[in-house]
Amino acid sequence: MSIENKRREVLLSKAVIENRVSELGAELTKAYENKHLLVISLLKGSFIFTADLVRKIDLPVRIEFMTTSSYEHGEETTGKLKVVQDIKVDLTEYDVLVVDDITDSALTMTGIIEILGARNPKSIKSCVLLDKPSRRKTPYQPDYVGFEIPDKFIVGYGLNYGDYFRNIDHVFAFVD
DSSP states (O other): OOGGGSEEEEEEOHHHHHHHHHHHHHHHHHHTTTSOEEEEEEETTTHHHHHHHHTTOOSOEEEEEEEEESSTTSSSOOSOOEEEEOOOOOGGGOEEEEEEEEESSOHHHHHHHHHHHTTOOSEEEEEEEEEOGGGOSSOOOOSEEEEEOOSOOEEBTTBOBTTBOTTOSSEEEEEO
């Protein structure tokens, strides 16, 4: 059976995601009031979440993008963080918010926080749409979390299977 024909279990509907992203935007608006906010979106997975989230932050926001890789085309992390495309911004003037689609092993986020933290931002925090704490390989808790999810391979709303399904407006898992 091809992947396109597999049954899907919707874990987070479009409406549920939209509501939570609005709540996160309001939280971040309060948290970063009177600060110089720089949002760094980790590509490719977080581009949809980041776009929706920054539109809900009622403040001036600078947005930059980093491309990282630790999954390649599989369902499991390789355990090695690779920065494919870095930012070229002096962080010393900014309060940095790193936005990612999911934290599971936490190897990507802890690696990025370490890399960016060495560049001396005023502060650095993280925001993820999805948190899968059962998969942690390092003790890390994102600062802002959309949803905690079970240990399933999930797809949609920016998260991919191979190079596909990022464009789906909800989060789902394939069912055997």
